[in-house]
Amino acid sequence: MAVPLLSLIVFTPAVGAAALMFIRNDDAVRWIALAVTILDFALCIAMLGGFDTSTHEMQFTETHPWVPALGITYTLGVDGISALFVFLTALLGWICVLASWVAIDRKVKEFMVSLLAMQALMLGVFCALDLFLFYVFWEAMLIPMYVIIGVWGGDGRVYAAFKFFLYTLAGSLMFLIGVIVLYLHGGETFDIRTLMAHDLPFQVQSWLFFAFLIAFAVKVPMVPVHTWLPDAHVQAPTAGSIILAAVLLKMGAYGFLRFSLPMLPEATVHYSTLMLVLSAVAIVYGGLLALAQDDLKKLVAYSSISHMGLVTLGIFTLNLRGLEGGILQMFNHGVTTGALFLSVGLIYERTHTRSIADYGGLMKAAPVYTAFLALFALSSMALPGTNSFVGELLVLSGAFAANLAVGAAAVLGALLGAAYLLGMYRKVALGPASIGMRFKIRDVNAREMAAILPLAVFVLWIGLYPKPFLEIIDASVKHLLAQVQGKGGAQ
Amino acid sequence: MTAAALFQSILASLPEIVVVTGACILLILGQLVRKGQQHFLVWASVAVVLIAALGTLMLAGEVRPAYSGMFVADRFAVFFKVVFYLVTVLTFLLSRKYAEIEGIGSSEYFVLLLLALSGMMIMASATDLLSIYVGLELTVLCTYVLTGFLRQQQRSNEAALKYVILGGVSTGIFLYGVSLIYGLTGTTQLDRMAAAVTGDPLDPGLLLAVVFIVAGLVFKVGAVPFHMWVPDVYEGAPTTITAFMSVGPKAAGFAVILRVFLNPLVAASNVWIIVAVIAAVTMALGSFVALVQDNFKRLLAYSSIAHAGFAMFGVAAGGADGVASVMLYLLIYAFMNLGIFGIVIMMRNGDFSGEVIENYAGFAKSHRGLALLMLLYLFSLAGIPPTAGFFAKFYVLVALVERGFVMLAVIAVLLSAVAAYFYIRIVMVIYMREPEGAFDPALTPALRATLAFTAAGTIGIGLFPAWFLKLAQHAAIGG
Numbered sequence: 001m002a003v004p005l006l007s008l009i010v011f012t013p014a015v016g017a018a019a020l021m022f023i024r025n026d027d028a029v030r031w032i033a034l035a036v037t038i039l040d041f042a043l044c045i046a047m048l049g050g051f052d053t054s055t056h057e058m059q060f061t062e063t064h065p066w067v068p069a070l071g072i073t074y075t076l077g078v079d080g081i082s083a084l085f086v087f088l089t090a091l092l093g094w095i096c097v098l099a100s101w102v103a104i105d106r107k108v109k110e111f112m113v114s115l116l117a118m119q120a121l122m123l124g125v126f127c128a129l130d131l132f133l134f135y136v137f138w139e140a141m142l143i144p145m146y147v148i149i150g151v152w153g154g155d156g157r158v159y160a161a162f163k164f165f166l167y168t169l170a171g172s173l174m175f176l177i178g179v180i181v182l183y184l185h186g187g188e189t190f191d192i193r194t195l196m197a198h199d200l201p202f203q204v205q206s207w208l209f210f211a212f213l214i215a216f217a218v219k220v221p222m223v224p225v226h227t228w229l230p231d232a233h234v235q236a237p238t239a240g241s242i243i244l245a246a247v248l249l250k251m252g253a254y255g256f257l258r259f260s261l262p263m264l265p266e267a268t269v270h271y272s273t274l275m276l277v278l279s280a281v282a283i284v285y286g287g288l289l290a291l292a293q294d295d296l297k298k299l300v301a302y303s304s305i306s307h308m309g310l311v312t313l314g315i316f317t318l319n320l321r322g323l324e325g326g327i328l329q330m331f332n333h334g335v336t337t338g339a340l341f342l343s344v345g346l347i348y349e350r351t352h353t354r355s356i357a358d359y360g361g362l363m364k365a366a367p368v369y370t371a372f373l374a375l376f377a378l379s380s381m382a383l384p385g386t387n388s389f390v391g392e393l394l395v396l397s398g399a400f401a402a403n404l405a406v407g408a409a410a411v412l413g414a415l416l417g418a419a420y421l422l423g424m425y426r427k428v429a430l431g432p433a434s435i436g437m438r439f440k441i442r443d444v445n446a447r448e449m450a451a452i453l454p455l456a457v458f459v460l461w462i463g464l465y466p467k468p469f470l471e472i473i474d475a476s477v478k479h480l481l482a483q484v485q486g487k488g489g490a491q
Numbered sequence: 492m493t494a495a496a497l498f499q500s501i502l503a504s505l506p507e508i509v510v511v512t513g514a515c516i517l518l519i520l521g522q523l524v525r526k527g528q529q530h531f532l533v534w535a536s537v538a539v540v541l542i543a544a545l546g547t548l549m550l551a552g553e554v555r556p557a558y559s560g561m562f563v564a565d566r567f568a569v570f571f572k573v574v575f576y577l578v579t580v581l582t583f584l585l586s587r588k589y590a591e592i593e594g595i596g597s598s599e600y601f602v603l604l605l606l607a608l609s610g611m612m613i614m615a616s617a618t619d620l621l622s623i624y625v626g627l628e629l630t631v632l633c634t635y636v637l638t639g640f641l642r643q644q645q646r647s648n649e650a651a652l653k654y655v656i657l658g659g660v661s662t663g664i665f666l667y668g669v670s671l672i673y674g675l676t677g678t679t680q681l682d683r684m685a686a687a688v689t690g691d692p693l694d695p696g697l698l699l700a701v702v703f704i705v706a707g708l709v710f711k712v713g714a715v716p717f718h719m720w721v722p723d724v725y726e727g728a729p730t731t732i733t734a735f736m737s738v739g740p741k742a743a744g745f746a747v748i749l750r751v752f753l754n755p756l757v758a759a760s761n762v763w764i765i766v767a768v769i770a771a772v773t774m775a776l777g778s779f780v781a782l783v784q785d786n787f788k789r790l791l792a793y794s795s796i797a798h799a800g801f802a803m804f805g806v807a808a809g810g811a812d813g814v815a816s817v818m819l820y821l822l823i824y825a826f827m828n829l830g831i832f833g834i835v836i837m838m839r840n841g842d843f844s845g846e847v848i849e850n851y852a853g854f855a856k857s858h859r860g861l862a863l864l865m866l867l868y869l870f871s872l873a874g875i876p877p878t879a880g881f882f883a884k885f886y887v888l889v890a891l892v893e894r895g896f897v898m899l900a901v902i903a904v905l906l907s908a909v910a911a912y913f914y915i916r917i918v919m920v921i922y923m924r925e926p927e928g929a930f931d932p933a934l935t936p937a938l939r940a941t942l943a944f945t946a947a948g949t950i951g952i953g954l955f956p957a958w959f960l961k962l963a964q965h966a967a968i969g970g
Contacts, residue, residue, distance in 0.1 A: 067957040069964060070889065110859075136876040143870055146915065150923045158923055162915070169875075169911055173904035176885070180892045180900070 004062050005047050006076040009086065010123045012040045013093065017116035026108040030101055033112040037094035037119065044090035051083055053471045056479030058129060058193065059083075066133070071189045075129040080476035081257055081327060082126045084469070085250055088334045089126065091454065092246050093119045096239040098451035099342050103238050103349055104152055111152055114144040115239060122247050126254065131179050131190040138251065139172050145240070145248070153235040160228075160235035167218050167228040175215030175255075178208050182263070196262045196483065205267035212260050219252030220308050223282045233301035234354075238345025241297065245304050246338035250330050253311050257327070261315070262483040268318070269484065275316035276402065280409035282309030287416030291423075296344045296354045299424055300337060303380060306413055307333050307388075313410055314395035318484055322398020323477050324470060329391030331469065332379075332462060336388060339376045339455040343369070346448055350441055356424060361433030365441035370429040372444070372452055377425045379459045381417040387462035500557035503564040505550065506543040506572065507612050513539030514605035521598020529596045533587050533937075536601040537580055540608065544576045560680050561619040567818075570966035571615035571746045574822055578739040579608045581829050581945070584937040586731040589836050592933065593729060595640050604735065607633035611743035620669045620679040620704075623747050627665070627711065630740050631658050637735075638728040650727025657720045658710070665707025671700035681750065701762055704751065711744035712799045714773040725792035726846075730839060733788055734832035737795045738825040745821055748806060749814055767807040771902050774800025778910040787835050787846050790913060791828070794872060797910050798824055801887060804903050808890040815967035816886040819960060823871075823883040823952055830945035831868040833938060834861065840933040848917060853926025861932065862921050864946050871949045873914040874907050879952035886960070 016036030023029050052059060058077035066074045078086060096115060104111045121144070124137035142165055150161030183190055186198045200208070218225045229249075233241050261268050286306030293299040311333065314326025346369065347362075348354055363370040379386035382393075392414065400407035444452065462469055501508065517535055524531055547569055555564040582604060590596035610629030617623040635658065639651025669679060675696055676684050710717035725733045752762065777797025784790035802824075805817035838845030855862035871880035884907060891900040952959050 065957075067960060069957065069960050070886075136881070139881070140876045143866075143875060146918075147922065150919060158919055161919070161923075162912070165915055166908065166912060170905070170908045173908055174901075177888065177892070177897065177900050177904060180885075180889050181897065183889070184893055 004076075005043065005050075006060050006078065006127045007062060009040060009043045009047060009090070010076065010120055010127055012036060012043065012120075013116040013123070014120035017113045017120070020109055020113050020116065023109065029109045029112050030097070033116060034094060034097045036116060037090075037097050040119070040123075041090045041094055044087055047078070048083060048087060048472075051078075051080075051472070053080065054475060056080070056475040061129065066130075070132075071183070071191075072132045073130050073191065074133060075191060076127040077129045078127060079479075080473040081254070081480075084327070084331055084472055085126045085247070085254060085334075086123055088250070088331055089119065089122045089247050091458075092242060092334070092338055095338070095342070095451045095454065096242050098447055099242060099345055100237060100239040101447055103345060107151065111148070111237075114148050115243075118144040118148065118243060122243075122251075125251055129192045131183065131192055131195065133190075134192070135172075135176060135179055138175075139169075141248070142168055142172075145243070148240045148243075149232055149236045152237040153240070155235075156231065157235045160231040163228045164232040167225065171215040171218030171225070174211045178211030178215075181211070182208060192258070198263075200264065202266050202270075205264040206270070209260060209264050209267035209271060212255065212264070216252040216255040216260070217278075219255065220249060220312060221252070221305065222278050222309070222312060223285050223305065226282070226286075226305050229305060230298050230301045233304070233341075234295060234297045238341060238348070241341040241345070242338045245300070245341055246334035249304060249308055250334060253308070253315060253326070253330055256312070256315055257480065261318075261480055265484045265486070268316075272316045272318055273403070276313060276399075276406045279309045279313035279316065280406045280413075282306065283313065283413035284409055284416070287413045287420065290420045291416060293420075294356050296348075296356060296424070296428075297341070298354075299356070299420060300340045300344060303340075303417065303420065304333070304337055306417065307337070307380070310392065310395055310410060310413065313399055313406065314391075317395075317398040317402035318481070319398050319401055320477065320481055321394045322402060323481060324473060325391050325394025325396075325398055327473050327477065328462070328466065328469060329388065329395055332387040332391045335455050335458045335462075336376055336379045336386075339372075339452065339459070340380060342452055342455070343373050343376060346444070346452075356427050359428040359434060360431050361429070362441065363429045364433055366443040368444045372456060373429060374425060375456055375459060377421040379463070381421045382414060385460070385463045387459050387466070389463060390466045499555065500562070502550065503555035503557035504562060504616070506546040507609050507616075509543040509546055510539060510605055510609040510612065513542070514602045514609070517598060517605065518602045521602065524598065529591070529598075530587060532596075532598050532601050533583050536583050536605060539605060540576050540580050540583075543612075544573070547572050547576075556618075558622070560682065561622040562613075562616050563618050564616055566966040567746075567750075568612075568616040570818055570822075570963065571742060572612050574742050574825055575608055575611045575615070575739055578735060578742070578825050578829065579604060581833075581941050582731055582735040582739075584941045585734060585829070585833055585836050587937050588933050588935045589729070589731050589839060592839060593641060595729060600637070600640060603633045603637050607637070607735075607740070611739055614743040615746040617747070618681050618750065620672065620681070623751075624662075624666065624669065626743070627747070628662065630743060631662075631711070634732070634736055634740060637732045638724055640729050640732065641727075644727070646727040647729070648727075650724045654720055654724045657717075661707050661710035661717060664703050664710075668700045668703025668705075668707060671696060671703065675700065702765070705748075705762065705765060708744060708748050708751065709769060712741050712748065712803075713796055714769050714799050714803060715776050715796070716772075718773065718776065718796050721796055722789050722792040725795070726786060726788045730788065730832065730836045730845075733791070734829055734836065737791065737832070738821075738828050741795070741799065742821040742825065745802060745806070745817055749817060752806060752809070753814065763807050763809060766803060767896070767899055770800050770803030770807050771899070771906075772800075773797070773803060774903065774906045774910075776800075778906050778913075781910065781913045784913070785848055787848050787851075787917075790848065790917075791831065791835070794910070794913070795828065797906070798828075798872075801884060801903060801907065804899060805887040805890055807899065808887070808894045808896060810890065810894060811964065811967055812886075812890040812893055815960070815963040816883075816890040818967060819886055819956075819963040820883040822959065822963070823879040823949075826945045826948035826952065827868050827871040827878070827880055830864065830942060830949060831872065833941050833945060834865055834868070837861075837932045837934055837938050837942075838930070840931050843931065848920055850927075851917070851921050852924035854921040854930060856926050857930055858932070861942075864942055865921060866918055867946055867949055869914040869918050871953070873911040875911070877950070877953045879949050879956070882953055882956045882960075 061077035064074045121141045128134035290302035314322045382388035613626030641647035713721040781793035871878035874884040
């Protein structure tokens with residue numbers, strides 16, 4: 001392949017960010033950021049257009065030496081799993097720009113630069129096929145995200161930014177040690193494909209499994225290292241929350257899929273029950289906490305913990321339905337929770353309150369908005385016909401096959417989801433209009449529609465016809481499963 | 492010594508001779524320069540360093556032992572000397588305006604810096620405990636004076652006095668170790684020491700000697716338990732001198748430590764256990780105490796203690812990669828630390844001391860470019876990719892894990908997570924607070940050049956570390 005398509009996808013936002021530094025006009029900054037993210041999205045569509053779904057091999061690979069003395073290369077490539085998340089990231093890129101169009105009214109340039117830098121780094125994480133390169137992208141994300149939360153966030157932004165930064169850093173540093181150990185045990189290479197083929201002794205696998213677990217569990221986040229998430233979500237600006245929920249949280253799960261499962265199969269099989277239990281705890285605990293929230297953003301944040309528990313549950317069932325469901329659910333969660341945060345952001349811009357108690361009867365004032373809110377709430381609680389239903393069904397059937405008790409916990413989580421989401425919708429949209437909500441609510445305008453409609457389309461598309469999405473990941477998931485069972489199952 | 496050998500020796504030490512001669516000439520010329528013409532001194536000093544650098548690079552082709560085995564010009568020394576030249580030239584550029592503002596721009600200032608440079612160069616090349624001593628003393632004597640250069644300020648005088656007394660004690664300890672070594676082995680040359688010992692390398696007398704030497708050297712790099720002078724001296728000294736000391740003499744100290752520890756005799760005495768403990772404790776102390784500092788210079792002092800600790804981990808790892816990792820670490824540290832000091836020096840203007848962190852609140856609002864540079868240096872010091880600071884730490888960790896010291900690596904990264912807090916706290920102050928007053932940084936072309944150069948190094952080595960890594964690895968094997 002002559003055109004380095006993945007490099008283009010990764011570095012287009014970075015170049016855009018660099019170019020923005022020289023622009024003074026705020027409106028020009030917004031339009032250029034939008035143009036860059038849409039261009040990036042178009043490149044991503046082109047990549048998917050040429051994507052071969054029949055193979056699990058890495059596609060569009062590029063390799064250049066980077067630090068030959070340590071076996072570090074610049075290698076990019078995607079398989080079905082990463083292609084799906086590259087697509088999700090690129091999609092949310094321009095939605096985030098639209099979401100912050102008027103919400104960010106000071107230091108617009110700096111914000112867009114951070115957003116685009118973030119975009120480039122996230123795409124890099126999903127494309128990297130060199131462990132060192134992966135780590136550089138992974139860790140460098142802390143810088144723009146710290147700035148996004150800390151500068152443009154709410155009142156408690158500084159605390160939230162610190163908490164986010166230190167939690168993630170501490171987790172990642174353990175991962176770094178794991179990476180170095182893996183490098184030295186795996187034949188002094190950082191190439192992910194070579195490392196996947198390498199057999200490690202069980203003892204080493206166990207250590208590495210827990211080193212990786214710390215990093216990925218913080219990112220997912222799994223209970224008990226989830227406490228940074230509600231703070232970060234609540235304080236971050238809308239676009240920051242969308243990025244956090246839709247993409248950043250996926251990286252933890254992606255880390256399990258890319259490293260823990262194929263590289264440490266024996267340890268994965270050995271500790272899968274532990275992971276299932278942790279996931280089940282997260283599902284129920286997150287759901288219970290969400291039930292008790294009055295702050296809209298906090299509610300969505302805790303629901304994220306619950307839903308991400310479902311994702312890790314699906315992954316560690318280690319069967320085909322569970323894995324495919326988990327991965328699809330990652331995508332779904334990105335779309336749905338991204339949309340929910342966007343919805344909360346839209347209404348917050350109008351009312352400047354996130355307290356559910358302040359709302360009521362919103363349906364009369366903003367019918368289109370509440371229709372969207374209903375759709376996303378229903379999607380989040382996995383009503384048939386929406387995207388999450390497909391994913392959740394797959395995960396549940398995988399979970400029951402793996403472990404009955406854990407499956408039951410997952411069902412309980414789904415019930416809780418229905419309780420807090422319907423409760424939230426009832427209080428916000430239905431009933432008599434609350435005092436403050438009677439006159440001043442403006443319905444969704446064209447720009448907001450452009451941001452929210454695509455997400456609604458994906459909700460229904462995956463809900464009604466998930467085949468194309470499952471097809472993308474199918475070959476890769478089967479291969480992944482073979483890797484785990486081939487080595488891990490043999491013990 | 493024959494004439495030919497003498498010629499060879501002079502050739503090998505030509506850069507040192509150039510620097511010392513240049514310093515002497517400048518000392519005389521400085522008396523003739525009229526007031527207002529001081530910038531001439533800056534450029535003349537820079538020229539002296541550049542000539543020496545040219546000489547070093549031209550002689551870099553081969554290993555040249557000199558002065559009957561007391562001195563050697565090898566690739567290891569060349570690497571360190573390049574770092575010293577870099578540090579010294581950047582210090583000159585930073586000093587130009589600052590010296591004017593503080594009223595310390597006399598010729599002695601530049602002459603003393605040049606002499607300190609020559610001392611550091613001797614340290615990098617010394618292969619005998621006595622020539623090490625000469626280099627060490629030449630360096631610290633100059634920095635004693637430079638520390639007290641703000642004659643009107645009490646804290647500068649106090650710092651200099653503290654430094655002299657504590658430095659004197661550490662020198663005494665070092666010399667005592669040397670005398671023990673001489674008594675036990677009959678030589679002070681690093682190469683011959685190992686050969687002279689026939690018995691058990693773990694002879695308690697020898698171990699004692701090694702401990703004394705280690706203690707003397709550890710003082711110079713500011714590691715625990717001989718770190719007490721660092722915060723006071725760094726705070727009291729003129730900021731340009733603090734910048735210089737935090738990278739130059741510290742790197743020279745590490746050059747000596749590496750040379751001494753590469754020595755088979757020392758390596759056999761299990762000294763790495765001491766070094767590992769020193770490294771961990773140093774890093775812990777630097778990181779934790781820095782958390783509560785309000786003064787920028789004091790914070791950077793503790794940060795430099797923490798960084799010395801991290802580099803010490805590389806020494807503890809040992810081996811070719813361990814040595815190379817320390818060298819690369821020091822090179823990268825020179826870039827990022829001079830960068831952040833450049834900002835602090837620049838802020839010293841008028842009534843603004845530039846020393847209180849809170850005074851930087853909202854700096855990003857009015858000075859976007861400079862704030863972005865600060866962000867870069869601070870994240871690099873914290874070790875976040877893609878900056879060079881990350882690669883420096885990464886390579887030390889690789890060296891540690893390679894030698895099986897996984898626990899040390901875990902300690903190192905946990906402590907660097909602690910250290911990250913106080914760096915990003917400064918980022919928070921400059922980006923997330925509202926400004927209380929206007930800023931008026933003394934931004935001269937020389938300062939701009941320094942900042943651009945250090946920023947290019949900080950980001951450039953981070954993105955393209957391959958060439959620098961190879962350089963360090965070659966030089967390490969040469970040692």
